[in-house]
Amino acid sequence: xxxxxKTNSSSxxxxxxxxAMTTSGVSNARILGSAIAGVxxxxxxxxxxxxxxRLMSTETKLVVLSSPSSTALNLNHAIFxxxxxxxxxxxxxxxxxxxGFGAVYKILQRVYKFxxxxxxxxxxxxxxxxxxxxxxxxxxxxTLLSATAGSMIGIGEVLLLPLDALKVxxxxxxxxxxxxGVIDIFRTEGLGLYRGAGWTVAxxxxxxFALFGGxxxxxxxxxxxxxxxxxxxxxxxxxxxxxxxxxxxxAQPLDVIKTRIQNRPFNSPESGLSIFRxxxxxxxxxxxxxxxxxxxxxxxxxxVFSFTIAQHTIAYFETKFSH
Numbered sequence: 484x485x486x487x488x489k490t491n492s493s494s495x496x497x498x499x500x501x502x503a504m505t506t507s508g509v510s511n512a513r514i515l516g517s518a519i520a521g522v523x524x525x526x527x528x529x530x531x532x533x534x535x536x537r538l539m540s541t542e543t544k545l546v547v548l549s550s551p552s553s554t555a556l557n558l559n560h561a562i563f564x565x566x567x568x569x570x571x572x573x574x575x576x577x578x579x580x581x582x583g584f585g586a587v588y589k590i591l592q593r594v595y596k597f598x599x600x601x602x603x604x605x606x607x608x609x610x611x612x613x614x615x616x617x618x619x620x621x622x623x624x625x626t627l628l629s630a631t632a633g634s635m636i637g638i639g640e641v642l643l644l645p646l647d648a649l650k651v652x653x654x655x656x657x658x659x660x661x662x663x664g665v666i667d668i669f670r671t672e673g674l675g676l677y678r679g680a681g682w683t684v685a686x687x688x689x690x691x692f693a694l695f696g697g698x699x700x701x702x703x704x705x706x707x708x709x710x711x712x713x714x715x716x717x718x719x720x721x722x723x724x725x726x727x728x729x730x731x732x733x734a735q736p737l738d739v740i741k742t743r744i745q746n747r748p749f750n751s752p753e754s755g756l757s758i759f760r761x762x763x764x765x766x767x768x769x770x771x772x773x774x775x776x777x778x779x780x781x782x783x784x785x786x787v788f789s790f791t792i793a794q795h796t797i798a799y800f801e802t803k804f805s806h
Contacts, residue, residue, distance in 0.1 A: 508804030513598035516797030521593030524789035529585055530578035531785055533654045534562050538774040539742040540655040544766060545773075580653045588646035595643070596636055597793040600695055604632035622703045630696025637691025641683050645669070645676035648745045655746040672749055679744035682755045686741055690734030698726035698790065716795055723790035727783050735778065736771035 538545070541561040547553040559567045566577035607628055615624035649668065652659050660668070669676070701722035707714045714722070743758050762770045 509801055510598075512800035512804050513601060513797050514594055515800050516795075517594040517597040517793050518590055519796050520597060520789040520793035521590035523792055524593070524785055525582075525586055525589045527788070528785035529582055530575070532585070533578045533580065535774055535778050536651055536654045536742055536746075537562055537564070538777060539739050540746045541773070542743070542762075542765065580657050584646055584650040584653055588643060588650050591646070592640065592643055593789060593793065596640060596691070597790070597797070599639075600629075600633050600636045600691075601797075603635050604629055607632055626696055626699040626703060629699035630692045633695025634688045634692035637687035637694075638684050640687050640691075641677075641680050644680055644683055647683075648676050648678070651742060651745040655742075656748070659748055675749060675752070678747075678752055679741050679755060682737055682741045682744060686734045686737035690730045690738075693733045694726040694730035694786075694790070696726070697729035698722045698794075701725035713798060714794065716791070719791045719794045720787060723787045723794065724783075727786040727790065728779065731778055731783055731786070732775070735775045739771055739773055 538561055543557070545554065545557045545561060547557070563569070563574045563577055566573050569577075612624075612628060615628050618624065619627055649660070649665075699722075701724075702708060702714060702718065705714075705718050705721070707718055707722070739762070740755050740758055743762075744753065744755055747753050766773070
């Protein structure tokens with residue numbers, strides 16, 4: 484009997500160790516996959532992000548329907564700033580400001596967002612999964628659960644706002660950071676770096692809801708997850724596209740306000756409501772969607788790329804670490 488108890492105890496200990504290793508393996512897979520996505524995205528798309536931020540920060544009308552040449556001149560000034568009249572190499576080089584802040588922010592953001600959403604989703608599924616399925620149906624319930632987890636993660640992303648704010652300033656108003664060290668900026672500005680936090684939350688909540696909800700809905704439509712079916716690269720890309728288009732479109736108006744709050748000088752802040760009123764008065768309602776088309780065409784693929792990489796590499800490492 485004593486031997487049996489020892490044997491049972493050893494088996495239970497081994498199972499506990501195995502369970503802990505499995506949990507650790509899943510966490511490592513999510514962190515590693517998300518980090519790879521963040522590094523890959525930054526390497527390829529930082530200049531694109533700079534273009535989008537500069538277009539959203541421009542408070543004058545860029546498109547002159549009656550004059551294509553004026554439109555081209557306006558875009559040249561808005562995108563390349565002081566390098567607008569330089570050679571092509573100098574112009575391209577001007578699109579890489581804030582790469583340091585961008586690296587820290589992007590990697591942390593992707594690990595938090597793409598690695599954290601599945602954790603929140605699992606917790607919601609354990610506590611509310613049955614209720615969601617009973618109320619909305621099996622497929623819709625799962626999609627809404629994924630979207631809700633994404634929205635919650637999106638709200639928490641506001642903690643990274645100071646790094647995002649410094650990246651935006653470096654991309655759109657580098658003169659505000661000239662001659663100042665990172666420690667000096669954080670010590671001097673303090674909570675001022677969280678300026679626009681409310682607008683960021685208002686943007687992230689629906690944006691992340693649409694991103695993960697659209698992704699989940701597309702996968703459900705394609706039959707991914709049924710009977711343990713894993714998504715292919717193509718299916719991950721299609722699902723990521725659906726989520727990215729929905730997310731960017733929903734969040735764009737609030738993203739314009741957030742970007743303009745962040746590129747204001749440290750010593751001359753302006754409230755989001757004031758920016759909104761001035762925008763409507765000077766640029767009209769369509770000003771809220773300034774940069775949407777290039778964002779869908781250029782930033783959209785960036786999000787699709789990183790989301791696809793994250794989903795597929797996380798699944799790959801989960802399989803690897805489970806053995």
